[in-house]
Amino acid sequence: xxxxxxxxxxxxxxxxxxxxxxxxxxxxxxxxxxxxxxxxxxxxxxxxxxxxxxxxxxxxxxxxxxxxxxxxxxxxxxxxxxxxxxxxxxxxxxxxxxxxxxxxxxxxxxxxxxxxxxxxxxxxxxxxxxxxxxxxxxxxxxxxxxxxxxxxxxxxxxxxxxxxxxxxxxxxxxxxxxxxxxxxxxxxxxxxxxxxxxxxxxxxxxxxxxxxxxxxxxxxxxxxxxxxxxxxxxxxxxxxxxxxxxxxxxxxxxxxxxxxxxxxxxxxxxxxxxxxxxxxxxxxxxxxxxxxxxxxxxxxxxxxxxxxxxxxxxxxxxxxxxxxxxxxxxxxxxxxxxxxxxxxxxxxxxxxxxxxxxxxxxxxxxxxxxxxxxxxxxxxxxxxxxxxxxxx
Ligand code: 3PG
Numbered sequence: 058x059x060x061x062x063x064x065x066x067x068x069x070x071x072x073x074x075x076x077x078x079x080x081x082x083x084x085x086x087x088x089x090x091x092x093x094x095x096x097x098x099x100x101x102x103x104x105x106x107x108x109x110x111x112x113x114x115x116x117x118x119x120x121x122x123x124x125x126x127x128x129x130x131x132x133x134x135x136x137x138x139x140x141x142x143x144x145x146x147x148x149x150x151x152x153x154x155x156x157x158x159x160x161x162x163x164x165x166x167x168x169x170x171x172x173x174x175x176x177x178x179x180x181x182x183x184x185x186x187x188x189x190x191x192x193x194x195x196x197x198x199x200x201x202x203x204x205x206x207x208x209x210x211x212x213x214x215x216x217x218x219x220x221x222x223x224x225x226x227x228x229x230x231x232x233x234x235x236x237x238x239x240x241x242x243x244x245x246x247x248x249x250x251x252x253x254x255x256x257x258x259x260x261x262x263x264x265x266x267x268x269x270x271x272x273x274x275x276x277x278x279x280x281x282x283x284x285x286x287x288x289x290x291x292x293x294x295x296x297x298x299x300x301x302x303x304x305x306x307x308x309x310x311x312x313x314x315x316x317x318x319x320x321x322x323x324x325x326x327x328x329x330x331x332x333x334x335x336x337x338x339x340x341x342x343x344x345x346x347x348x349x350x351x352x353x354x355x356x357x358x359x360x361x362x363x364x365x366x367x368x369x370x371x372x373x374x375x376x377x378x379x380x381x382x383x384x385x386x387x388x389x390x391x392x393x394x395x396x397x398x399x400x401x402x403x404x405x406x407x408x409x410x411x412x413x414x415x416x417x418x419x420x421x422x423x424x425x426x427x428x429x430x431x432x433x434x435x436x437x438x439x440x441x442x443x444x445x446x447x448x449x
Contacts, residue, residue: 058221058222058227058230058442058445058446058447058448059220059221059222059445059446059447059448060221060222060223060224060226060227061098061101061102061197061221061222061223061224063221063448064195064219064221066102066105066106066107066195067105067106067107067163068106068107068108068163069107069108069193069194069195070107070108070110070158070161070192070193070194070195071102071107071108071109071110071193071194071195071196071197072110072112072189072190072192072193072195072196072197072214072218073098073099073102073109073110073111073112073196073197073198073199073223074112074113074196074197074198074199074200074203074210074211074214074441075091075095075098075099075111075112075113075199075200075223076091076095076113076114076199076200076201076202076203076425076426077091077092077095077111077113077114077115077128077131077135078091078113078114078115078116078202078203079091079092079115079131081115081125081130084125084130085130086130086131086134088409088412089134089138090408090412090417090425091202091425092131092134092135092138093138094225094425095199095223095225096138096139097224097225098197098199098223098224098225099111099135099139099166100139101224102197103139103141103164103165103166104164106163106164107163107164107195108158108161108162108163108164108165108167109161109165109166109167110158110161110167110169110192110193111135111166111167111168111169112149112168112169112172112189112210113128113131113168113171113172113200114171114172114173114178114203114208114210115127115128115131115171115173116171116173117173118171118173118174119173119179120173120174120175120176120177120178120179121174121176122174123174126171126173126174127147127170127171128145128168128169128170128171129145129147131168132145132168135166135168139166141166142166143166143167143168144157144161144165144166144167144168145167145168146167146168146169146170147170148169148170149169149170149171149172149174149175149178150175150185150188150189150192154169154192155192158192158193172208172209172210175209177209178208178209178210179206179208180209181207181208181209181212181213182209182213183213185209185213186209186210186213186214186216186217187217189209189210189213189214190214190216190217190218193218194218194219195218195219195220195221196214196215196218196219196220196221197220197221197222197223198211198215198220198221198222198223198226198441198442198444198445199222199223199224199225199226200226200441201225201226201229201230201424201425201426201429201441202404202425202426202427202428202429203426203429203441204226204426204429204439204440204441204442205426205428205429205432205437205439205440205441206440206441207440207441211440211441211444212440212441212443212444215444215445215446216444219446220444220445220446221445221446222442222445225425226442228422229424229425229426229429229430230442232401232421232422232424233369233401233422233424233430233433233434234433236367236369236399236401237266237433237434237436240266240267240367241366241367241398241399242268242366242367243268243269243364243365243366243367244266244267244268244269244365244366244367244368244369245267245268245269245270245271245361245362245365245367245368245369245398246263246267246269246270246271246368246369246370246371247271247272247273247358247362247368247369247370247371247372247389248260248263248270248271248272248273248274248276248371248372249272249273249274249275249276249277249370249371249372249373249374249375249386249389249407250274250275250276250371250372250373250406251274251275251276251292252275252276252292252294253276253279253280253294253297253300253301254294254297255276255431256276256371256372256431257297257300258431258432258434258435258436258437259371259431259434259435260272260304261304261435262434262435262436263369263434264304264307264308264311264313265311267313268313268314268365269313269314269315269316269361269365270308270313270314270315270316271316271358271361272315272316272317273317273318273350273354273358273374273375273385273389274350274372274373274374274375274385275291275292276292276294276372277317277318278291278292278293278347279292279293279294279297279298279301280301280304280305280317281317281318281338282298282301283298283301283302283305284305284317286338286339286341287341287343288341288347289323289341289342289343289344289345289346289347290343290344290345290346291321291323291341291346291347292346292347314361316357316358316361317338318338318347318350318351318354319337319338319351319353319354319357320335320336320337320338320350320351320352320353320354321335321336321338321341321347321348321349321350321351321354322334322335322347322348322349322350322351322375322382322384322385323335323336323341323342323345323346323347323348324345324346324348324382325344325345326346327346327348327376328379329379329380329381331348333348333381333382335351335352336351337353347375348375348376348379348382349374349375349376349382349383349384349385349386350374350375350385351385354385355384355385355388355389358388358389358392359388359392362389362392362393362396362398363392363395363396365396365398366398366399367398367399367401368393368396368398368399368400368401369401369402369403369434370389370393370400370401370402370403370407371402371403371405371407371430371431371434372403372405372406372407373385373386373406373407373410374386374388374389377406377410377413383410386407386410387410387414390410390411390414390416390420391414391416393411393416393420394416394419394420399421399422400420400421400422401420401421401422401423401424402417402420402422402423402424403424403426403427403430403431403434404423404424404425404426404427404429404430405427405428405430405431406427408423408424408425408427411423
């Protein structure tokens with residue numbers, strides 16, 4: 058794909074889609090990772106003398122104006138990080154926006170209001186896409202986190218303007234893309250999270266590519282049950298038992314080493330102060346539920362990671378929101394940090410977990426995309442990427 062380095066941006070009005078969908082509490086940004094991740098592109102554009110129009114979604118306002126989802130706090134934080142003024146307009150399209158764009162000088166930055174306040178955004182309404190395009194001479198997509206959405210500001214606009222990738226988009230596609238296309242071996246994937254349902258496509262696709270597949274967390278207990286063990290009150294998706302069985306058979310047939318927990322931490326209820334103990338996988342008490350992988354499993358997974366040259370991790374190994382049941386997830390984060398492999402953390406919960414453990418800057422790459430990185434791992438094409446211009 059073409060990037061901002063392949064085009065001349067000086068003096069041009071550049072509509073730059075970013076993913077500033079940051080977590081907020083009481084109007085305060087609690088994690089500005091995604092804003093910081095877009096800075097290289099924004100800085101480059103301003104330094105090259107572009108007139109930068111930034112657009113992002115925040116949350117899911119569903120085509121209505123929701124006061125708490127305005128981008129004012131984002132504009133403020135962005136200005137602090139850029140150390141320069143950021144003009145912010147409380148509209149997404151229309152006359153006021155046009156006036157503010159017309160007033161931009163080379164190197165100026167304007168942030169539009171939350172694009173999802175527009176009913177046409179998620180519908181990829183051609184009129185809205187055209188209105189966005191009319192504001193600018195060039196479209197830059199740096200919103201990897203929203204690249205799996207075919208919306209007016211991610212895909213539609215690209216039909217009307219030259220469309221290139223920003224640096225974050227480029228980095229995400231190159232790191233995760235290259236790892237999946239031409240993996241260094243041994244290639245290990247660690248898959249966690251609550252539900253089999255959410256990871257079916259990922260497991261299916263990765264079984265074609267990996268040497269080792271380590272499964273932990275909520276979804277693993279359906280596999281454990283399919284192995285023939287009793288899992289007490291642990292998470293179970295009855296309707297996915299057959300699928301879990303078929304995944305295990307497929308792994309065997311393909312020579313993929315599929316590893317499941319060999320011990321777990323169980324609790325008498327889903328609470329941070331529950332009564333808890335560590336048991337072997339064949340001894341889960343009928344009235345207890347698994348909350349985390351146990352120490353033997355942590356060691357087993359660590360051994361596999363140590364002998365790998367590429368490791369992709371997506372999904373926590375337990376209920377990491379409760380510190381007592383975060384050991385498995387933290388251990389995986391630490392093992393990735395200690396490894397000499399190329400280590401890639403998919404976005405969403407695992408990114409949050411490694412951030413919480415303070416280790417995010419010590420792995421090779423933490424994706425800023427949750428759904429987007431999952432869809433890449435599923436082998437799907439991302440509409441926001443497909444819409445960009447190819448290099449000649
Ligand atoms: C994300 O947080 O994964 C992206 O910003 C996309 O948000 P969405 O799932 O609401 O489209």
